Amino acid sequence: MKANYNTFIKSIIALSLISAASSGAWAANVPQGTELATKQELVRNNGSEPASLDPHKVESDVEFNLISDFFDGLVAVRRDGSIEPRLAEKWEEKGSTVWTFHLRPGIKWSNGQPITAEDVVWSWQRLVDPKTASPYASYLGNMHLQNAAEIAQGTKTADTLGIKALDDSTLQITLTQPTAAFLAMLAHPSLVPVDKTLLEKFGEKWTQPGNFVGSGAYKPVQWVVNEKIVAERNAQYWDNKHTVINKVTYLPIGSETADINRYKAGEIDIVYSLPQTLFASLKKSMPDQVHVTPKLATYYFEFNTTKAPFNDARVRRALNMALDKDIIADKVLGQGQIPAWVISQKKIGGVELKSPDYASWSHEKRVEEAKHLLEAAGYNAAHPLSFNLLYNTSENHKRIAIAVSSMWSKNLGVVARLQNQEWKTMLDTMHSGNFDMVRYAWIADYDDASTFLNNFRTGDSENTSQYTNARFDEALKNAAKADNVEARGKFYQQAENQLAQDVPAIPVYHYVLAQLVKPFVGGYAPGNLGFYYTKDMYIKKH
Numbered sequence: 138m139k140a141n142y143n144t145f146i147k148s149i150i151a152l153s154l155i156s157a158a159s160s161g162a163w164a165a166n167v168p169q170g171t172e173l174a175t176k177q178e179l180v181r182n183n184g185s186e187p188a189s190l191d192p193h194k195v196e197s198d199v200e201f202n203l204i205s206d207f208f209d210g211l212v213a214v215r216r217d218g219s220i221e222p223r224l225a226e227k228w229e230e231k232g233s234t235v236w237t238f239h240l241r242p243g244i245k246w247s248n249g250q251p252i253t254a255e256d257v258v259w260s261w262q263r264l265v266d267p268k269t270a271s272p273y274a275s276y277l278g279n280m281h282l283q284n285a286a287e288i289a290q291g292t293k294t295a296d297t298l299g300i301k302a303l304d305d306s307t308l309q310i311t312l313t314q315p316t317a318a319f320l321a322m323l324a325h326p327s328l329v330p331v332d333k334t335l336l337e338k339f340g341e342k343w344t345q346p347g348n349f350v351g352s353g354a355y356k357p358v359q360w361v362v363n364e365k366i367v368a369e370r371n372a373q374y375w376d377n378k379h380t381v382i383n384k385v386t387y388l389p390i391g392s393e394t395a396d397i398n399r400y401k402a403g404e405i406d407i408v409y410s411l412p413q414t415l416f417a418s419l420k421k422s423m424p425d426q427v428h429v430t431p432k433l434a435t436y437y438f439e440f441n442t443t444k445a446p447f448n449d450a451r452v453r454r455a456l457n458m459a460l461d462k463d464i465i466a467d468k469v470l471g472q473g474q475i476p477a478w479v480i481s482q483k484k485i486g487g488v489e490l491k492s493p494d495y496a497s498w499s500h501e502k503r504v505e506e507a508k509h510l511l512e513a514a515g516y517n518a519a520h521p522l523s524f525n526l527l528y529n530t531s532e533n534h535k536r537i538a539i540a541v542s543s544m545w546s547k548n549l550g551v552v553a554r555l556q557n558q559e560w561k562t563m564l565d566t567m568h569s570g571n572f573d574m575v576r577y578a579w580i581a582d583y584d585d586a587s588t589f590l591n592n593f594r595t596g597d598s599e600n601t602s603q604y605t606n607a608r609f610d611e612a613l614k615n616a617a618k619a620d621n622v623e624a625r626g627k628f629y630q631q632a633e634n635q636l637a638q639d640v641p642a643i644p645v646y647h648y649v650l651a652q653l654v655k656p657f658v659g660g661y662a663p664g665n666l667g668f669y670y671t672k673d674m675y676i677k678k679h
Contacts, residue, residue: 164354164380165379165380165381165659166660166673167659167660171659172678173675174657174676176676178384179406179671180385180386180406181406182387182388182389182399182407184390184409185559185561186362186559187366188564191331192327193260194272196272198667198668200326202387203387205668205670207355207368208329208330208331208351209223209329209374210323210324210330211308211328212225212320213324215664220320220321224240226239226240226241226242227239233312233315234313234314235309236309237308237309238309240254240306245373246351247349247371247373248373249373250332250334254302254305254306254307255302255305258300258301259330261298262295265289267289272598275594279587280312280316280323281314283313284298285298314617317585318583321583321585322582322583329352335349335350345360354672355369355370356369365386365387365388368386369383388405391531393409393412394532397411406654406658407655408652408654410651411651413472413536426655426656427653428650428652428653429472429473430663434581434648434667435578435589435645435648436537436644436645436648437477437480437576437578437642438574438577439575439577439601439602439641439642440602441573442602446516447524452511452516453639453643455508455514456549456643458510459544459548460541460643461544463476464544465537465646469540470646474647476647477644477645478492479636480579480589480593480633480636480642480644481586481590481629485585486585486586487626488586488622490586491633511551523551523553523554524573525553525573526538526542526553527556528556528576529558530560535555563575570603577601580666582666583666584666587629590633593609593642594613602641602642616628648667656679657679658675658677660674660675
């Protein structure tokens with residue numbers, strides 16, 4: 138059904154306000170009659186050592202899992218998609234471009250000091266300031282916050298950002314145009330406030346447990362690098378009365394097998410991910426503990442488009458066509474993943490996107506076309522294509538890398554040399570541009586195709602492929618200005634069509650979240666972005 142753009146935005150506002158009035162905070166909701174354990178402690182594997190706990194220095198779920206427990210934002214998105222007040226108690230808008238947010242009375246940092254509107258202003262200015270070098274520096278510009286893009290590009294100063302404190306508890310945010318996804322985008326972990334006083338006092342060491350000050354349900358009290366991070370309840374948290382778990386330990390275990398073994402030994406309550414090799418047996422032996430849920434995320438192999446041989450779109454498209462993604466999704470993975478031919482999602486934000494024509498070809502026809510493309514680019518048996526394929530240390534990523542390199546070798550005679558690095562190192566490598574092809578994935582920041590597509594926009598801070606195409610950029614600009622969902626979908630399709638021709642990254646599959654969770658853990662319920670929060674959970678007597 139077509140909807141006027143302003144009507145669409147106002148309906149979102151109305152829904153969020155109705156929801157805010159009719160339901161309590163998104164927190165631990167213990168069913169009546171549930172007997173709780175005396176010891177309310179949780180151990181969850183987080184997959185890797187975090188690059189940082191600074192919300193402005195990070196870019197992945199490894200860090201955002203922690204930041205979402207240690208900080209609160211102005212709002213959150215409930216599992217049904219409605220908007221929930223968090224640090225902001227209420228808000229109103231004018232013309233869908235000027236938004237006024239009123240902070241909750243009495244909200245405090247974990248050290249007992251008040252959280253003010255000026256803290257939010259300073260934090261957002263820090264996020265977009267080029268001196269911060271945040272991976273999410275482009276985020277507020279993508280939200281169309283006034284002057285955000287210019288500040289991130291260094292042509293305006295941070296103090297011109299379209300956000301100001303009207304008083305200690307009132308914020309005014311100005312957009313350059315209506316943005317349908319604005320409230321949902323506002324929930325992103327990069328937009329949580331940080332304590333200016335703390336950063337000025339401790340510099341880069343402000344995230345250490347002895348120095349740390351946050352606004353969330355938990356605060357870190359111990360950080361042993363490559364071993365664990367331990368957090369305890371924040372007694373100053375505004376919704377502490379609805380928190381149940383008193384202590385949470387996050388482990389950085391990269392080995393899925395070690396993760397499962399420690400789970401079976403009773404040392405872990407929630408694993409980070411399930412190894413494909415064990416999935417079927419685990420479903421059979423402990424079906425009530427295996428949880429598989431949909432997730433708005435895409436796994437892909439990203440090219441360095443500025444470096445030969447991948448500065449040639451024919452080479453990139455050939456490698457995309459030569460993969461049998463059905464085998465990868467169904468045989469290598471086999472947990473319900475969906476083969477991917479678009480970078481975003483087939484269905485997202487009310488839009489349905491079509492795969493490129495060659496996705497419907499037979500695998501044999503795609504391979505033949507891939508051979509022609511490589512030959513046209515100068516590669517053949519006498520002069521085979523060879524490159525380095527980088528992935529972060531993980532059994533699952535290694536299995537997929539072996540599978541795709543074997544397919545390229547068999548189908549095209551291509552030599553892909555496998556390399557692996559630890560997560561933090563790989564991120565540095567990507568941002569320095571010192572790679573040929575790298576395994577990556579993107580989890581949606583909000584329910585709209587732009588969260589995926591913006592990563593390939595010219596100049597975006599997350600555009601590590603360094604891809605640039607004026608037609609693609611124009612399609613995204615037009616989508617942002619579109620006055621209804623149908624029109625937005627048309628421009629997103631144009632953007633995806635361009636990516637299907639240029640292939641700055643090879644989409645491999647769309648995710649599901651597959652985890653083992655102990656039966657005594659209550660309140661575990663991931664949203665479609667894959668996040669689940671310790672403050673929502675509780676431990677049942679067992």
